[in-house]
Amino acid sequence: MKVLVAGGAGYIGSVVTAALVQADHEAVVLDDLSTGHRDAVPDGVSFVESSLSDVSKVLTRDAGFDAVIHLAAKSLVGESEQRPELYWRENVGGAMDLLDAMRAADVRRIVFSSSSATYGNPEVVPIEEDARTEPTSVYGATKLTIDHMLTGEARVHGLAAVSLRYFNAAGAAYGLGERHATETHLIPIALQVVTGAREKLSVYGTDYPTPDGTCIRDYIHVADLAAAHLLTLEVVQPGEHRIYNLGSGSGYSVRDVVAAVREVTGHPVPVEDGPRRPGDPAKLVASSARIAQDVGWAARHGLTDMVSDAYEVLTARLLN
Template sequence: MRVLVTGGAGYVGSVVAAQLVAAGHEVVVLDNLSTGHRDAVPPECVFVRGDIRDRAAEVLSDGVEAVLHFAAKSIVPESVARPEMYWSGNVGASLALLEAMRATGVRRIVFSSTAAVYGEPERVPIPEDAPVRPTNPYGATKAAIDAALTEHARMHGIGAVSLRYFNVAGAQDGRGERHTTETHLIPIVLQVALGRREAVSVFGTDYGTPDGTCVRDYIHVADLAEAHLLALDHCTPGRHRVYNLGNGTGFSVREVVEVCREVTGHPIPVVEDGRRPGDPAALVASGRRARDELGWLPRRPGLAAIVADAWKFHSAAAGAGPAAAHAGGGA
């Protein structure tokens, strides 16, 4: 199958592109490289540099049968500071992509959504039928795109699958996280181990969790990518399905730091700080629907293995420069 991967020069998109190639698909990557990296794109892929609004119809008309849509802005604080950029870059571009799909007759799409659509959950683990009430513009834009997919399935007969990620980490085949502004916990902790930060800040130690710090669900990027290939085969015309992707097990901030200490052999100092507004005590996915309908289960659920792969990537990049490792795009 010939597939289009938007944002395929980014972290998750590049790993998915590599797995698609390994599975025998023809892959076209569309990315404007605003946050992605050209060296993250597998060499077997056709690479098109450009924006979705300008290039999607052209690329789709060249025999593409399905789309995997990763291109998006994804920094929560930035979305709060510049919501207009997120509504235009995420929702506007996605609507343009859907219109290009309608015009060219492409009827399958797998969308990179997020657990941020749930906001402060009523219960944990979080099922897919939990109320959608995002607490920031980033989550709100993803929820809006999910709604648009439901309408396009109803009106135009597309088959759509939204995959709502929780916390993605790790690396595969030299492809890992490499952000200009890092906001994710595991890479931040590893930056301390590499000497790029003096300490890691722990925001809030008085939550109603076993050790008082926030609990999050971490999933290996390779497991996440495998779910996308399964979802591609479950795009049913006229139907939009949503799946939560997570381990189903939560790890606290203190647990993450301790595992990073064990994996790296570095002490990793911690500075305790107050809670950040809007941080839920626990975000853990219920993966029952993905298991039952997609046949998907994480094959690398251990936190130590996730951290070890991330550490291998980050330490290699630090030792030999950015060109030594692939990384994470937007289109």
């Protein structure tokens, strides 16, 4: 297939692009480089520096695209609460521009990066896809809105659509790892402590109703995420909008992650225990039973793989 990867210069998008190439698909990356990196786009892949607002110039009828993988988004929860208008315009406005361009060019297949943030604070864990969706951030609300847009587009215009609701992406693959200017994710932050870029790791809340008192999250290896994109891209049918959670089904606490980082790297990771952050649920763990049953996907990598792969790519980058 010829696939347009919107957001393919970002962390997850670059790994998805590399996986497409390895599977003999043709990938074209569109990215405005607002948080992505040109050098993350795999060699030999066409790159267009463009915002989603100009996607119709790339996604033309003549260009011969078969599908889109849409990862381009603003994705900082805190920023979305400070600048909601930016998130509605970039995420929802961008998705509208993309769907308009796809309709005009007759490209009828899409896989979209949705998020566990669509669920908000779950009543039941593990979280299934038919759980109540009540996002607690503007970011989560934009993702849920786009999910609703895809449902309508599939029903009315026959789009073949998949929303993949990732939990916490982690790890590295194809030599590509996480490189966010504003880092909010636990594993890269812990690794910054290891490499000396940060003094200590702040633990927000040690009195949650969890075995060690710290929050539990579901971490999923970026290579497992990429595999799910390729699998679902092929099987979704016109008129369907499939929604799948992507997690490992195992939750790890903040202390578990810190212990794994210490073990893998052999370095101390000083922590500073502090109060809870408002709005952080105690435990978020996915049920990925639906995608396992429908397309045979399963997470193949555990926490140690995620930490060691991320560490390997980070140290290689620091040495270069």
